[in-house]
Every structure is written in structure tokens, then in C-alpha cells.
Amino acid sequence: MAVTTFAMDQQKLYYFDNNATTRVAPEVVEAMLPFLTEYWGNASSAYRFGGQVRRPLEEARAKVAALIHADPKEVVFTSCGTESNNAAIHSALALHPGKRHVVTTAVEHSANLKYGEFLQRRGYEVTYLPVESDGSLDLHLLDRSIRADTAIVSIMWANNETGAVFPIEEIAAICRSKGVLVHTDAVQTPGKLKIDVKSVGVDLLSLSAHKLHAPKGIGMLYVRRRTKFQPYVIGGHQERGRRGGTENVPYIIGFGLAAELAVSNLPEENARVRALRDRLEQGILETIPHTVRNGAREPRLPNTTNIAFDFVEAEAILMMLDQVGICASSGSACTTGSVDPSHVLAAMSLSPMRARGSVRFSLGIYNTEEEVEYLLRHLPSVVSKLRAISPLTSEHPDNDKFDLKAARRKHDEGLAQSLSEQDDDAVTA
Ligand code: PLP
Numbered sequence: 568m569a570v571t572t573f574a575m576d577q578q579k580l581y582y583f584d585n586n587a588t589t590r591v592a593p594e595v596v597e598a599m600l601p602f603l604t605e606y607w608g609n610a611s612s613a614y615r616f617g618g619q620v621r622r623p624l625e626e627a628r629a630k631v632a633a634l635i636h637a638d639p640k641e642v643v644f645t646s647c648g649t650e651s652n653n654a655a656i657h658s659a660l661a662l663h664p665g666k667r668h669v670v671t672t673a674v675e676h677s678a679n680l681k682y683g684e685f686l687q688r689r690g691y692e693v694t695y696l697p698v699e700s701d702g703s704l705d706l707h708l709l710d711r712s713i714r715a716d717t718a719i720v721s722i723m724w725a726n727n728e729t730g731a732v733f734p735i736e737e738i739a740a741i742c743r744s745k746g747v748l749v750h751t752d753a754v755q756t757p758g759k760l761k762i763d764v765k766s767v768g769v770d771l772l773s774l775s776a777h778k779l780h781a782p783k784g785i786g787m788l789y790v791r792r793r794t795k796f797q798p799y800v801i802g803g804h805q806e807r808g809r810r811g812g813t814e815n816v817p818y819i820i821g822f823g824l825a826a827e828l829a830v831s832n833l834p835e836e837n838a839r840v841r842a843l844r845d846r847l848e849q850g851i852l853e854t855i856p857h858t859v860r861n862g863a864r865e866p867r868l869p870n871t872t873n874i875a876f877d878f879v880e881a882e883a884i885l886m887m888l889d890q891v892g893i894c895a896s897s898g899s900a901c902t903t904g905s906v907d908p909s910h911v912l913a914a915m916s917l918s919p920m921r922a923r924g925s926v927r928f929s930l931g932i933y934n935t936e937e938e939v940e941y942l943l944r945h946l947p948s949v950v951s952k953l954r955a956i957s958p959l960t961s962e963h964p965d966n967d968k969f970d971l972k973a974a975r976r977k978h979d980e981g982l983a984q985s986l987s988e989q990d991d992d993a994v995t996a
Pocket residue numbers: 586587646647648649650676678723725726727752754755775776777784786899900901
């Protein structure tokens with residue numbers, strides 16, 4: 568396997584952010600290339616040059632359908648997971664104008680949360696179900712929150728920040744018993760959990776190809792047979808009239824192959840990657856004091872761990888790790904840059920201070936044991952350097968009356984100093 572490096576300085580990349588996006592598999596790139604260079608016609612054209620891409624496109628659709636045990640006719644290609652989520656909720660509301668209530672959770676991706684806020688501004692009601700401190704859902708609350716005017720329940724299958732897995736089969740059963748449409752954001756599950764839409768019993772399900780080693784900008788919405796659907800992107804007759812826009816053939820081809828790889832990678836993700844994640848998690852919790860895992864150990868995605876490092880800011884840890892080529896994150900990439908602590912950790916009742924010190928490590932099939940050991944070698948000194956300059960140390964992490972602004976200012980000054988020292992002895996490999 569070729570070592571991934573940064574283009575700028577050829578530093579080896581230690582990538583632990585697979586829930587943000589994944590490396591495009593070399594075989595996926597290879598499969599896509601002919602559809603960029605040679606077979607670039609429009610799949611809807613009547614002449615043979617365009618029409619010849621129709622068959623590979625439909626074969627790719629069948630592979631994506633196989634990943635979730637669906638019928639190819641139930642697969643609607645979209646531009647991304649965000650569009651798929653928006654489209655599912657939009658369709659339910661557009662088809663049932665008398666139903667103006669949506670149920671979702673407080674820990675969804677911003678693809679749902681921001682769409683919910685948008686709907687609320689337009690007079691719809693949205694219930695955001697809370698979670699327990701271990702990240703789990705109270706299904707009695709779900710049951711009680713469904714009303715006669717509920718158009719759809721949209722609940723993620725697995726959480727992108729903590730890896731917490733929700734009991735989607737039970738959720739779907741509750742919704743079915745009440746005659747309410749159910750959608751799940753399954754963006755984080757391919758290659759990690761077995762997905763069988765028939766046994767799960769959802770009406771709609773979203774995927775995004777860039778989470779499974781295909782490029783960004785292609786997604787999918789599963790629409791169960793006989794489920795009425797109102798398109799979100801209105802235009803041409805593509806996707807059997809369910810999504811306008813010329814088909815993104817090369818990306819669909821890439822998605823198809825990636826879907827096949829995800830099926831074959833499932834055992835490895837659940838054995839080798841899980842073991843690497845456990846080694847990393849245990850290594851951190853055992854060697855670095857004042858650390859704690861956020862969320863329950865199980866049920867959880869096999870590749871994800873989210874850890875609180877008390878008395879330090881996650882952003883500072885991430886900046887120092889970046890200096891030695893390590894990529895991780897403090898939450899969803901889509902909310903990076905916001906000063907608020909993670910909404911997921913806040914919903915799990917973590918104090919803002921502890922949430923701000925939390926880092927997500929998400930592994931993937933390209934991670935090696937050597938990379939995990941590299942991270943475990945660097946992390947303790949990064950954390951102890953930061954704690955040495957941390958004005959938070961003498962404070963209890965749950966004490967929110969503490970002057971955080973002043974603490975952050977002092978902390979940032981110390982961090983700038985540490986980073987410039989680290990620059991001098993940055994490890995490259
Ligand atoms: N849902 C979840 C759980 C995600 O993790 C993401 C991406 O981070 C999305 C939706 C959005 O997917 P996309 O980036 O394809 O819009």
C-alpha cells in the first residue's frame with residue numbers, strides 16, 4: 568500500500584478522521600476514469616455514444632442496491648447525504664400538507680438539524696428527541712412523540728461523532744405501528760454494519776458515497792417500493808422522475824464499485840479495524856490521566872471512539888497533532904469552526920468544558936497498527952504539554968462559572984508558543 572503524504576511537504580499522513588471522509592480507493596478511481604475520458608456521453612441521449620453508459624450506470628445502481636439489500640428501482644442517486652436527508656423530509660411534508668410535524672433527534676447531523684430549523688421558521692413543528700448520557704435513545708419518548716399530524720420520523724442509524732448505533736429496527740417498528748413514514752440517515756454505516764432495508768423496515772434511507780471510499784458529491788436515497796415520493800430537485804425525468812439533473816455517471820460508477828468493496832470489507836472493519844480502535848481507545852484511557860470515553864462502549868460503530876481530555880481544548884490537541892501529520896477531529900467536519908461545543912456531546916449532558924476537550928478518532932480499512940502506535944506515542948506528550956500551560960487545570964471541568972474567555976486567551980498564547988517549539992522538532996516519516 569502506497570504511503571499517503573501531504574502534497575506540500577511530503578509528510579506522511581496519519582488519517583484518523585474516516586467519519587469526515589474517506590480516501591477514494593485506487594480501484595474506484597480506476598473504474599471511474601474511462602467515464603471521464605472516453606465514455607463521457609449523456610446517459611439519456613438517444614444515440615449510441617450516450618446510451619452506451621446507461622448499462623454501466625444501471626449495473627452500478629444494482630451494486631448500490633445490493634449493499635442495502637434493496638431492489639435497484641428503489642435507488643435514487645442524489646448529490647450527497649445532505650440532499651438525501653432533505654429530500655426524504657421534504658417529500659413527506661409535500662405529500663401530506665395537513666401533517667406539519669416532524670420527529671428527529673437532538674444528535675442528528677446538521678443535514679437534519681438545520682433543515683429542521685428551516686422548517687420551524689416556516690411554521691412546521693419539529694420534535695428533537697433527547698438522548699441519555701450514554702448517547703442512547705429512549706424509545707418510549709419516541710412512541711409518545713408521534714402525533715396524528717406527524718408526517719415523518721427521521722432518525723440516524725449511527726452517530727457520526729460518537730459512533731452510537733440506534734436500534735433502527737425497533738424505531739421503524741414503532742413508526743409502522745403508528746402508520747408514520749420512517750427515514751434513517753445511514754450515512755455512517757456502510758462497511759461497518761450490515762444494512763438490510765427489508766429486515767429493518769424503513770421507508771427511506773440515505774447514504775453518501777464519500778464515506779465508503781468513493782468521491783464526494785454523490786449520494787443515494789432509498790425509496791421503498793410503493794412509497795409515494797415528491798422530488799426535491801425538480802427537472803428532467805432522470806431517476807424515474809424522482810430526481811432531476813443529468814446523471815453523474817463517473818461518480819455513480821465509483822459509488823457502485825465502492826458499494827461492492829463495502830460489502831467485502833464488512834468482516835475486516837468488524838475485526839481488524841475494531842481491534843485497532845480498541846487498542847487506541849484502551850491505550851489512551853490507560854496512559855493519559857483524566858480521560859474518559861464519551862458514550863456507551865456498545866452498541867457502537869467498530870471504527871469510532873470519542874474521548875474527553877479534561878483540562879485541555881480539543882482544538883489545541885488537534886492543532887498539535889496536525890503538526891506531526893495526524894488528522895482527527897472534534898466533531899462533525901461540517902461544524903468545524905463553530906465556537907460552540909458539539910451539539911451531540913451537549914445533548915449527552917457533558918459539561919461545555921468537557922465537550923470542548925473531546926476528540927473523535929475514526930479509523931478505516933487503510934489504518935495500520937503502526938499508525939495507531941504512532942498516535943499513541945505522540946498523544947500523551949501533546950496532552951501533557953497543553954495541560955502544563957492550561958489555565959483550566961486547577962478548575963474542576965464541570966465548573967461552568969469559570970471565566971472561559973480569559974482561560975482560552977491565556978491558553979492560546981501558551982499554545983502558540985508550544986506549536987512554534989514543536990515546529991522545530993516536528994517528526995516526519
Ligand atoms: N449524515 C451523517 C451522519 C454524516 O456524517 C454526514 C457527513 O458527515 C452527512 C449526513 C452529510 O453527508 P454529505 O457530506 O454527503 O452531505
